[in-house]
Amino acid sequence: MKAVTSYDQLDKLGRVRLSQNFYMRDFLFSEIAAWHAGSTVDGTFLQLRNVPDRPDVAIETGKQLCNLLLEPLQATFGRINIRSGYRSPAVNAFGNSKGLNCGSNESNFGAHIWDYPDAARKELGAMACIIVPWQHDRLRAHPWTEMAWWIHDHLPYSTLQFFASGAFNIGWQVTPQRVIRSTVAPQKLTAPDMPNHGGLHTSEYPGYPELRSPA
Template sequence: MRAINTFAALDKFGRIRLSKNFFMRDFMYSEISNFYGESNIPDDPKKAEEAGRHLCEELLEPLNATFGRIAVRSAYRSPKINKLGNEKKHNCASNEKNYAHHIWDYNDENGLGATACIVIPWFMDKYKDGADWRSLAYWIHDHLPYSELEFFDGQGMCSFNLSWHEKPKKVITSWLEPRTLLKGENRTGIFAEWYEGFPALRTSV
């Protein structure tokens, strides 16, 4: 796909269906973009689409099928929007650190990747009732081919960054305690006691 230079091209890009339940438009909303009046449009639409498809098909669709609707809080950021968020201290890492993360259309040193910050309402309610964030982290570790997870309290929402990468790191960190939960752990199926009562993995609804 060519660079997006017209409204018609942007409208068409937003209508791209990345997976059964997700469209590109679902991931392009940005408070930073809206507040500062700057557009959030990828430099390389084709690469953003490719990374987004992997994120949706391999990670978000199974979560959506298993736990019900998930809410996307922040996902794709163009280099311009991410740089602005970093400069304004809006919890955005530098562009170089966000390549193959929130900046889907630029590879990092290891290849292609994409990140979305999401909330799972099913778990949010349990978290407010005292559930440990690690139970969800371990469920994802044991069931999904994620690359990185980063958890936040998020005013009681238990929001988290979920990352797909073509060379997954298998790292789980948090702004809660412990700050690092797992690092490079590839074994799965070993944390089942943490998520007793969770639904079984579903891949479609």
């Protein structure tokens, strides 16, 4: 698919089906772009469009994220909510500069910026920030680590980052890093160099369902 330069092309991009239940349009909405587009910065009209520079790359990485991670989560726990998906470099850079919960572009290449490889490993990836309502409803009585360990044991994630709100980032990369972090303690739950990384952790998520395959 060519670079998006018209509304018709954007409409076509949004209709691309990434997996059984997810379409590209599900990941293109940006509250930053929706609120700040059309404003002025230092007298300059601001145009923010949350559209990939390289649609074909974004589609392919998005398919991996959806098929390998989001579809199994939704099949097992019920409908998931997407808080933030794809971010264009322009939108992400603006969000970072204004303190709107966006890391630098360099830290988001191969993550929320799906169509550029990550700066360190030069690998492609895709990330979404999601809420799993089934888990979110349990958070008052159960720690966030339960979902983290369940995903660790069942899905080929690359990185997870959990937030106090109950949302979490889940990312796919060509070569998974298998690292889990959080903004609340413990801030680093596991990584390949930690002794708790290997084996199964079934006792850490009592009452969780078995992994279900998408229908």
